[in-house]
Amino acid sequence: MDRNRGKIMNKKMKKHVLFWSFLTPTLAAFFLVVIIPFFVGIYYSFTDWNGIPGKAISWIGSSNYSKIFSDEQVIKSFWVTIKYSLLAMLLINVIGFSLALLVTQKFRTANLLRTIFFMPNLIGGLILGYVWRFVFIKIVPIIFNTDMNMLAKSSTAIMSLAIVSTWQMGGYIMIIYIAAIQGIPQELLEAAKIDGANAWQRTKAIIFPLVAPAFTVSLFLTLSRSFMMYDVNVSLTNGDPARSTELIAMEIITKSFKESNFGEGQAQAVLFFVIIAIISIIQVYLSKKRELEM
Amino acid sequence: MKKRRIRLIVMEIIGLALGILYLVPFYVVVTNSLKSKRNILVDTIGLPETLGFENYPRAMEKMDFLKSLSNSLIITVLSLLLLILFSSMSSWVLVRTKTKISNAILLLFVAAMMIPFQSVMLPLVNLFGVDKLNLVNTRMGIIIMYIGFGSSMSVFLYHGFMKTIPLDLELAASIDGCNPVQTFVYIVLPLIKPISVTVAILNGIWIWNDFLLPSLVLQDKAIRTIPLAAQYFFGAFSKDWHLAMAGLNLAIIPIIIFYIFAQKYIIKGVISGAIK
Numbered sequence: 267m268d269r270n271r272g273k274i275m276n277k278k279m280k281k282h283v284l285f286w287s288f289l290t291p292t293l294a295a296f297f298l299v300v301i302i303p304f305f306v307g308i309y310y311s312f313t314d315w316n317g318i319p320g321k322a323i324s325w326i327g328s329s330n331y332s333k334i335f336s337d338e339q340v341i342k343s344f345w346v347t348i349k350y351s352l353l354a355m356l357l358i359n360v361i362g363f364s365l366a367l368l369v370t371q372k373f374r375t376a377n378l379l380r381t382i383f384f385m386p387n388l389i390g391g392l393i394l395g396y397v398w399r400f401v402f403i404k405i406v407p408i409i410f411n412t413d414m415n416m417l418a419k420s421s422t423a424i425m426s427l428a429i430v431s432t433w434q435m436g437g438y439i440m441i442i443y444i445a446a447i448q449g450i451p452q453e454l455l456e457a458a459k460i461d462g463a464n465a466w467q468r469t470k471a472i473i474f475p476l477v478a479p480a481f482t483v484s485l486f487l488t489l490s491r492s493f494m495m496y497d498v499n500v501s502l503t504n505g506d507p508a509r510s511t512e513l514i515a516m517e518i519i520t521k522s523f524k525e526s527n528f529g530e531g532q533a534q535a536v537l538f539f540v541i542i543a544i545i546s547i548i549q550v551y552l553s554k555k556r557e558l559e560m
Numbered sequence: 561m562k563k564r565r566i567r568l569i570v571m572e573i574i575g576l577a578l579g580i581l582y583l584v585p586f587y588v589v590v591t592n593s594l595k596s597k598r599n600i601l602v603d604t605i606g607l608p609e610t611l612g613f614e615n616y617p618r619a620m621e622k623m624d625f626l627k628s629l630s631n632s633l634i635i636t637v638l639s640l641l642l643l644i645l646f647s648s649m650s651s652w653v654l655v656r657t658k659t660k661i662s663n664a665i666l667l668l669f670v671a672a673m674m675i676p677f678q679s680v681m682l683p684l685v686n687l688f689g690v691d692k693l694n695l696v697n698t699r700m701g702i703i704i705m706y707i708g709f710g711s712s713m714s715v716f717l718y719h720g721f722m723k724t725i726p727l728d729l730e731l732a733a734s735i736d737g738c739n740p741v742q743t744f745v746y747i748v749l750p751l752i753k754p755i756s757v758t759v760a761i762l763n764g765i766w767i768w769n770d771f772l773l774p775s776l777v778l779q780d781k782a783i784r785t786i787p788l789a790a791q792y793f794f795g796a797f798s799k800d801w802h803l804a805m806a807g808l809n810l811a812i813i814p815i816i817i818f819y820i821f822a823q824k825y826i827i828k829g830v831i832s833g834a835i836k
Contacts, residue, residue, distance in 0.1 A: 284740050285653045289665070291642075292650040292711045299708025300672050303683035310683060317682070319691055365578070373572040375579075381823060382579045388815050388826070390769025392787045396794055396808055397585050400801065404604045405588055433582070438830065445831050465567075494676050497771045497787075501794065518678045519772075532682050539679040546674045 311533040316526050330533035339509060340534065343517040350424050350513060351492035357432040358488045359481070362439030367469070369440070370447050380444070384437035391434065395501025398430045402502075420510035423503050427511065430498055435491065439484050446480035447473060479553065486549035490542060514538055589812070593619075593805035600801050619793075619806035627782065628789035629814065635699055635785060636767045639706035640760050647711050648756065651718035652748055656727075669715045677709070677772060685776050697780045705773060710763045717762075717833065721755040722748075754832075761822075761829035768815070786811050 311330055313323045334340050365383050369376045386394060402416045416422040450473060458468050496515040499505070505512035505520070512520065518538065522531030592600055593615055594608040603609075620626070654662045684705070688695045695701030729751070733743045749756075771787040778784050790811045793804035819826060 281657070285657050285662075288649040288653040288744075291646040292707070292715065293665070295646070295704050295708035296669070296672070296711045297708075298687070299684060299705050300675060300680060300712070301668070303680035303687060304672075304675055306683040306687070307680055317686070319689070368571060368575050368578070371568060371571045371575075373568050373575070375572060375576060379575050379579050380827070381819075382582055384827065384830075385816070385819065386582070386585075387830075388765055388769075388819055389812055390771060390787050392769070392771040393790055393808055393811050396790065396804070397589055399794075400592070400805065401585055401588055404600075404801070405584075408605055433585070441827060441830050494678075497769075500771070501791075515676070515678055522682055528682050535676075535679040535682070538676055539674070542676050543674045 307532050308536055310529060311536045313529050315529045315532070317522070317528040318526075326529070330530045331537070333530055334534055334537065339512075340517060340521075342510065343512050343514050346424065346511060347493060347513045347515075350427055350495075350511075351489055353424065353428040354431045354435075354492040354495075355485060355488045357428050358435045358439055359484055361432050361436040362484065363443050363477075363481075365436060365440040366443035366447055367473075370444055380437075380440070383440055386434050387438045389434075391495070391497030392501045394430060394434055395498040398426070398433075399502055402426055417503055418507055420507055423507065423511045427495075427498065427502060430502055431492065431495065434498070435488060439488060442480055442484050442487075443477060446477040450476045482552045483549070486545065486552070490545050490549070493542060493545065586812075589805050589808050592801065593809045595802055595805075597800065597802045600805075615802050615806035616810070619803045619810060622803060623789035623792050623807050623810070624781070624784075625789070625810050628784055628786050631699070631783050632768060632785040632814075635702060635706070636764060638699075639703045639710070639767050640764055642703065643707050643710045643714055643763060644756050644759055646707060647714035647759070648718050648749065648752060649744065650711075651715050651722055652744060654715070655719055655722040656730075666715070666719060669712045673712045673716070681772075681776065688777065696777045697783065699783055702774065702777055705777070706763075706767050709773075710767070713833075714759045714763065717755055717759055718752065721752060725751050757825050758829040758832045761826050762833045786814075 310323070312325055312327060313330075314326050315323045365379075369380045369383070399417070406416060407413060414422075416426045454472055454476075455468055458472055463471065494515055495513060496519075499511070499513050499516050503511040505516060509520075514534070515538070518531050518534045521534060522528050525531075588605075591606075591608055592604065594612055595603075595615075596609075596612065599609050654666050685696065687693060688701050688705075690696065693701075695704065725748075729747050730743050733747045734740075738746065769787060770785075771791075774785050774788050775791075778788060790807055793800065793807045
């Protein structure tokens with residue numbers, strides 16, 4: 267009996283060793299890169315940290331946070347981010363869904379078109395932004411025979427950002443919608459057709475309701491991506507004109523590095539996390555609810 | 561029947577028109593990269609006067625193209641290999657061990673997906689900085705960072721997939737005398753190949769194109785990646801559009817080549833990643 271117990275103990279030990287040794291590499295990197303900096307960051311957001319090595323850091327309470335709400339630039343960035351995100355979310359989903367409807371038709375070039383529409387997604391936002399910078403500055407004025415540079419006025423610059431994001435992400439969202447559309451049972455569409463429903467009626471009564479879960483996912487996915495957008499912002503407008511197109515993600519970088527105000531930048535970053543977390547939780551909640559209904 | 565054919569043809573024409581519209585930016589970059597500085601000024605939309613490739617060697621030199629391409633390749637490939645190995649190992653023991661600890665760890669990985677990079681960026685750069693871990697400006701430093709940031713989604717994807725594979729094969733292997741490491745290498749790794757492709761593609765696109773993280777931790781010119789190199793042409797004083805267009809093209813070409821070869825897997829990978 268004793269020997270048996272020893273064996274079991276031994277087996278348990280072995281399992282324990284296996285468990286932790288298989289987990290350690292990932293956990294070590296994960297803690298080092300995400301978890302520790304996250305909590306240290308919350309602490310730093312209550313200090314006067316300015317990033318200069320060797321300088322003592324002292325606790326200053328919540329004053330970084332209260333400064334955020336009186337900082338005009340931050341408030342401006344926040345509103346501009348909301349404006350841009352709503353615009354991008356709308357455009358990306360309308361275009362993405364339309365493209366999906368189009369390329370699920372049975373014509374020969376449908377597959378080629380899918381490939382083309384998805385392609386911009388693979389190219390980095392920074393590169394895309396530069397490409398479009400050239401298009402907006404050099405090509406658009408020629409095509410539309412105007413002197414106006416869309417990137418020079420803040421309202422049209424925001425529109426430009428949304429256009430580039432749509433070009434970039436439309437194909438990605440299209441893929442999600444294609445998967446949803448292809449999941450619709452063909453019999454339903456056939457039956458509707460036999461009953462005399464036209465294309466629009468079928469789209470409205472069958473396709474829309476059945477791809478609704480994909481809508482929820484895509485809307486929130488595009489919303490959270492837009493909220494975090496940084497690279498296209500840097501390369502397309504760089505916040506210009508007069509910092510009026512500086513989205514939150516970029517504002518945090520400016521505050522921290524250009525103004526050497528790490529504590530305040532970090533406080534913004536913590537609030538930024540709270541906003542993203544709320545968006546994500548709503549997304550998870552809604553898609554779970556949808557799953558139950560299905 | 562005839563009406564349907566006409567409708568399809570109309571749809572196809574609309575599709576092709578949109579497809580061409582989608583490709584306009586690429587056309588613009590390619591044609592202008594072949595023009596001279598003067599040629600761009602007088603004729604931005606048309607085809608190049610002469611077919612000249614002289615912008616390319618100069619752009620390659622300015623952005624140190626071969627160096628930055630090899631840096632991007634090394635960083636992306638090593639990060640992906642380690643990420644796939646480590647996160648599949650972790651997910652396997654998390655799936656096969658049903659304890660409170662394993663649940664809590666999984667939950668931590670999933671919850672961390674909500675943390676935007678900006679929230680950890682400053683303390684991270686500080687922690688990896690000269691007077692602490694001293695890993696800034698090293699390839700190893702940034703690879704560790706990509707493993708850390710990529711692990712959340714990867715563990716989540718692996719975990720979901722592994723739950724569905726039957727335990728029997730692993731049991732059979734252990735009865736045949738495989739130790740856990742052998743079981744993992746010979747049985748589990750081949751079984752999870754589809755999800756590994758997804759993990760590699762989703763993380764690969766992100767790592768290859770990432771700009772913010774390298775811009776913070778790779779200041780040394782010798783180890784900078786392609787996005788950092790492309791930024792060169794758009795600095796404070798360069799307005800050499802002809803060189804910039806060649807530079808952008810150089811940055812885009814590797815991805816397009818990759819896309820042509822791996823298209824099927826990329827689309828599949830994105831679908832299975834998006835639906836999760």
